[in-house]
Amino acid sequence: MSILAQQSAATGELRSRLNLLTLAAGAVAALVAPFVIYPVFLMNVLCFALFASAFNLLIGFVGLLSFGHAAFFGAAAYVTAHAAKVWGLPTELAILTGALAAAALGLIVGFLAIRRQGIYFSMITLALAQMFYFICLEVPFTHGEDGIQGVPRGTFLGFVNLDNNLAFYFVVLAIVAAGHFAIWRIVHSPFGNILKAIRDNEPRAISLGYNSDSYKLRAFVLSAGLAGLAGGTNAIVFQLATLTGVQWQSSGEVILMTLLGGIGTLAGPPIGAAITIGLQTYLAAVDFPVTVLIGLIFVVCVLLFRRGVAGEILAYMRKRG
Template sequence: MAVAENETLQDVIYPKEVGMPLLHKAIFLVLLSFLIVLPFMVYPVFAMKVMCFALFAAAFNLLLGFGGLLSFGHAAYFGGASYVAAHAAKVWGFTPELSVLAGTLSATVLGLVIGSLSIRRQGIYFAMVTLAFAQMVYFFALQAEFTGGEDGIQSVPRGDLFGVIPLQGNIALYFFVLVITFGGILCLYRIVHSPFGQVLKAIRDNEPRAISLGYQVNRYKLMVFTLSAGFAGLAGATKAQVFQLASLTDVHWSMSGEVVLMTLLGGMGTIFGPLVGAAMIVTMQNYLATFGAWVTIIQGVIFVLGVLLFREGVVGLLSRLLKRRL
């Protein structure tokens, strides 16, 4: 690779940062404007649920879509943080922001521990190891005294933000969740478009070549695993505040399956795809609830059709069609 006279080798490896593309700025602006008016158009709790799962899917996409690591156990961080945040708010009397922070930190530490062991394997073995650890977390939540067993932690107080702003009302809580979700997605965007994110993509696309270039691949894998677990925990801790509940459903293996479905259906490896996938799945669950157990089957059929028709997901398909028109 030739290096220009006024350009160093470091500039070639880590290109100088450029601002956010105009299209992405416009999308973020439209998305924020839509989310601001959304609670006045639909039931606020439903909108908050969509945002929590959108953040969860975006966190998982960081690991799978950009890191190339398939985890079957991300419910461990989502649900684990939910339990810690609920316990901190109900038993320890933490304010909402501190309880969410406690849940996020616990998920990050758990991700660091599990990730340091899981990254020793690759492919399906890595996925199975993450599932095994997630099942350990599930059975711990089932047996531990502070988790409430099958009843979970109920009647979690919403409290007062910073001890001043009451969050008992759905509208006030909605904007608290909006700040967390939108801020989390912006952070994930920044991570993906940083030099660290570029190295992740290189490892995903060709790990042997990344190793030959001198990158310590396992360190990057552990970092992205821990970051993904932390953001998943942020989503789970926020959900506990919204529903005032932490239950076994949050740590069940089916929750890991749902986030995989959201990511693949919306568009793996895209910034906005997981958000679209989460909105589709949560909306489907809400409006098809009358079908009972058939909801899972309907979701499975839609997923199979989606993969067969457009493997790049909804957002990937729209992006390809737009490029053709241009």
């Protein structure tokens, strides 16, 4: 049984109408926002939106709860930072290298994790991500507690100067939009339909002749690679890659973003990312422990609000017809 049996009942037509609406609203907001709000904050939100959407590709459309997705985000951040700073790769190639490294890591983690199902899958991903954290702590190229600092932003495709925040914002917007487009294509492809069939009833999918392990692994690698795309971009934005990115707390945060926004919806994860990052930024200024608040939101979401913001809106619109 999938975690979102109740959500998959949403009618396709309603979804596409809502998606189109959200897309239009999102596009307008994304174009206007950097002139109103600090672009670095927005870039952070965008990166986490992509990260959460990549995570949602697994939980929402294959039914796999990865509790170690920070490893991919963080690994790509390290590799991108290293490639840009030490190897001197152009920014776009550095980010790409980071994403590929994350996908490769995803291949290893995914290969091990899909050997067990359900709750075990989550525990294995968490444990392997923690192992990766300890490796990052030990190996020299990550520079331990200091992290990789002073990563050059460079230029994008050789002509966009990324030291200009506004210009960089639109580059990030393009990367994140491309990432989301890829997810949208995956979800609506024949491959995506098989993933959903596995999510809803794995034994049945197997009996229909699909090698579910191979599909799960491919989805896992895609999700890890996209999470890496987000992580690599984020490292260039902040010119920094640290242990924070690979900590289990970060894996928890991306779960929260997706849960809060709406598991299994395309608009949900970005909404959840915006709310979570916004709250974190706001709370940094007041004296209230962020982890406690994150924990409380988790508890409330799981107990009362399992459909998330986007899921609730969808349910409301369905009721109205």
